[in-house]
Amino acid sequence: MANVLAFAEQRDGQLGSAAREAVSVAARLAEGSGGVAHALVLGGRGASAAASGLGAYGAATITVGEHDALSDYNPETWVGLVVDQVRSGDYAAVVFAATTLGKDLAPRVAALLDVPLASDVTGVEMSDGTVSVTRPVFSGKAFANLEIDASPALVSIRPNVFQAAERAAAGEVSTFTPEVDVASLRVRVVERKGASEGTVDVAEASVIVSGGRGMKDPEHWGLLEGLRDALGSDAALGASRAVVDAGWRPHGEQVGQTGKTVAPKLYIAVGISGAVQHLAGMRTAKTIVAINRDADAPIFGVADYGIVGDLFEVVPRLTEEIGALKSAD
């Protein structure tokens, strides 16, 4: 019988898909071995309010560490609390979401517990207490199957790959207030700038409209913003390396080997030729659309649907048609 711990990330007091996915995976692994899933949440005062919702995704218990100093992520305070929680139970595995936070937190926890970590996995199973994973390597040009020879086995799961599944469990919340010595923090966040209201990060978006050098000028990006808006609130802008290097778009939008790897439901590549490094970052999207005036552009080799033509005519028409479709819904 093996229990599994899920680290459930809260951001601004909300428990989002990253938390639900981690709990769901932990619950599935635990169920398969006759154990239960526990969840750990760290946050500011009131974090426990959102936490009870995790019972619906399979958490038997949810431990919430609440303290003003924990409202925002700081490895100096969070890491020790996670390590303590892992040590307090007899866990066969610990599941993190491989978000920016998770990818920073999990390695440190692994090192202090002296157990390995499989990062950013796209598949995970546990059998007889042994955890095996599948994870992309070479930016997704290949997949590695790995077995972890240690307990607990730490894994971080790639966002948007594992569906959060409803699985009713007790969801008992218990709250504790940790001691935090704010004065001794060696790392301090001094400024935080949110992205514009209501935008979703490209790595978490279910629809991405991505622009490349074919857009010719940063001033034309309004065209892509219009298409993104027509596609809905869970759509985000992406960009090729060329336009980020040229300073037209921020690095946070870059999709590709030295940018983000994304797996949205729909990826629309506009004026992007499809360099190997770009494809590596988006080729697991469920549906890929390419719009390019060059019929030989490599992007058409990976796209499900393509339009060869002038993007300055095609994109506005696409925005119009999508808008009409959505308002008829």
Next chain:
Amino acid sequence: MNVIVCIKRVPDTEARIRVDGSGSAIDKTGIKYDMSPYDAFAVEAALRLKETTGEGDVMLLTLGDSSSQETLRKGLAMGADRAVLLTGEVSLDGLATAKTLAAELEGTDADLFLFGIKAADDDQQQVGPMVAALTGRPCVSGVSSFEVAGGTATCHREVEGGSEVVEVDLPAVLCMTKGPNEPRLAALKGIMAAKKKPLEEKPAAENAARVRLTGLSEPPARAAGRIVGEGADAVPELVRLLREEANAV
């Protein structure tokens, strides 16, 4: 202000990756190797810091086999002062790698250990923060740029939904991502000078890997797509297909 940059030799990002006959390794034929791209950003940041402060030593450290000498020489040609190659196996267990590097780094007095945020072969994104935890240093990851003043590094980093400015007390570990300064190309003068810079090769402390590769596979091929049409007139058909066939809108 002494800095040690940990780097890794990886297949060039242009490389087409094929799995070999054994099913547990990549086919190395024709693959070119290079310094992992994010590591190059870390080297660049170290060199700029040295130029700004006008003093200090930039050392490169890597775990690998003797082929990594070439990668270290490239870093020396860019402007680093010396290099150390720990010869040993690199596995998919990032903690084993981190322990080996940490053992070497422990005795040093460098104010900063810099890493690329992740290696372009295994994409694990863990060795830097693990080394920080093992050496008891504070660490900031995903740093695109930083400035140092008065024993503190002020770091700029991107997060989901925005950006942050984070201060960290030195000595520290920073894990670099792509920043505003493209890694410099080594000029001929640098390449010549690199041949005379110290490059020490010594056996790595052994740390058993506890992550075992059981197989390597290529991604499932996508079904062939199709060109729907030309120009704006093809849009209505595209939208119909996206809705009815792909269920994507």
